Amino acid sequence: MEEAIGQIQDVLAQARREVAKVIIGQSEVVDHALIAIFSGRHALVEGVPGVAKTLLVRTLAYLLGCTFHRIQFTSDLTPTDIIGACIFNPKLNDFALVKGPIFTTFLLADEINRAPAKTQSALLQAMQEHQVSIDRETYPLSPNFTVFATQNPIESEGTYPLPEAQKDRFLLKISMGCPNEAEEISLAERTLTREAPEALIDNNVIRPILTAERLAALRDSLDVITIQPELVRYAVSIVRLTRNHSAIKVGAGPRATQSLLLSSRVHAAIQGRSAVAVEDIRRMTLPCLEHRVILKPEFVIKGLSCGEAVQHVLQSIPAPR
Numbered sequence: 001m002e003e004a005i006g007q008i009q010d011v012l013a014q015a016r017r018e019v020a021k022v023i024i025g026q027s028e029v030v031d032h033a034l035i036a037i038f039s040g041r042h043a044l045v046e047g048v049p050g051v052a053k054t055l056l057v058r059t060l061a062y063l064l065g066c067t068f069h070r071i072q073f074t075s076d077l078t079p080t081d082i083i084g085a086c087i088f089n090p091k092l093n094d095f096a097l098v099k100g101p102i103f104t105t106f107l108l109a110d111e112i113n114r115a116p117a118k119t120q121s122a123l124l125q126a127m128q129e130h131q132v133s134i135d136r137e138t139y140p141l142s143p144n145f146t147v148f149a150t151q152n153p154i155e156s157e158g159t160y161p162l163p164e165a166q167k168d169r170f171l172l173k174i175s176m177g178c179p180n181e182a183e184e185i186s187l188a189e190r191t192l193t194r195e196a197p198e199a200l201i202d203n204n205v206i207r208p209i210l211t212a213e214r215l216a217a218l219r220d221s222l223d224v225i226t227i228q229p230e231l232v233r234y235a236v237s238i239v240r241l242t243r244n245h246s247a248i249k250v251g252a253g254p255r256a257t258q259s260l261l262l263s264s265r266v267h268a269a270i271q272g273r274s275a276v277a278v279e280d281i282r283r284m285t286l287p288c289l290e291h292r293v294i295l296k297p298e299f300v301i302k303g304l305s306c307g308e309a310v311q312h313v314l315q316s317i318p319a320p321r
């Protein structure tokens with residue numbers, strides 16, 4: 001058991017070290033991406049263009065020995081474009097399965113809010129069920145299947161923002177900000193050298209640390225990280241309070257509790273702990289709950305954000321000792 005915990009902690013530490021060679025700064029973002037992957041769930045990613053969203057997912061896929069695919073969502077993208085179809089092959093005089101880009105391990109769904117609801121829900125259903133149906137046949141997706149869906153926060157014209165019910169399917173929301181000045185200088189300098197972030201992957205300067213099979217096995221062994229019953233109750237009470245908070249119109253559902261506990265468990269392993277601590281739950285509350293609450297309009301007008309409301313919920317519950 002201790003050996004299993006040690007292995008998980010070592011792999012997470014190594015992954016963070018290797019990613020940091022490519023991605024400058026953004027350490028919390030990297031942790032949250034690892035938390036989504038190791039929890040076997042999916043992440044919403046928010047950030048302005050050019051903050052290395054694509055590079056982050058590509059780097060993680062490379063390091064963890066997984067395949068990577070990016071789909072640019074557009075207003076004319078159809079479910080078939082994602083999932084695939086049985087297409088008539090005149091040479092064979094028969095229908096042949098053409099698998100879509102969803103048959104990968106890490107899928108970057110770029111600007112998911114540009115596609116109409118039908119296409120979005122095809123992806124979201126596959127995320128939930130880990131399988132897709134094509135012509136009445138069911139095909140399993142990769143065991144480590146993880147979606148990173150970006151939403152463009154600046155332009156809203158001609159977009160279909162994800163409904164709250166769909167956002168609930170994402171374990172957490174990753175917010176990527178711009179690098180600070182020192183980081184941006186480092187990036188600027190490296191861009192002109194062989195140490196340019198992409199070059200480290202393209203030239204095999206960094207090497208994969210896992211295989212997909214090993215990643216699946218490590219994910220399966222995460223239950224060696226324990227959690228005390230009072231901490232489970234603490235997580236439940238945080239989520240439940242979002243449903244009775246004066247500023248919140250719609251609070252988080254039971255999936256939020258599951259997400260909070262799953263995320264806290266990987267967070268504990270990242271911190272080198274073998275059991276979940278209060279600190280893990282507190283740190284994961286904002287990324288797990290922020291995208292699941294809807295504020296009352298009068299509080300939106302006052303300028304309150306969902307994140308602030310969630311922080312307020314967290315502060316109003318005494319942490320167990």
Ligand SMILES: Nc1ncnc2c1ncn2[C@@H]1O[C@H](COP(=O)(O)OP(=O)(O)OP(=O)(O)O)[C@@H](O)[C@H]1O
Pocket residue numbers: 022023024025026047048049050051052053054055056179187197198
């Ligand atoms: N923190 C960072 N660390 C390393 N490289 C970075 C960082 N931020 C930006 N870059 C560089 O900026 C470029 C843009 O990155 P990338 O294409 O991944 O951005 P993006 O967020 O996916 O943008 P878009 O929203 O336009 O798709 C890359 O070439 C990468 O080298």
Ligand SMILES: [Mg+2]
Pocket residue numbers: 053054055110
């Ligand atoms: Mg990109």
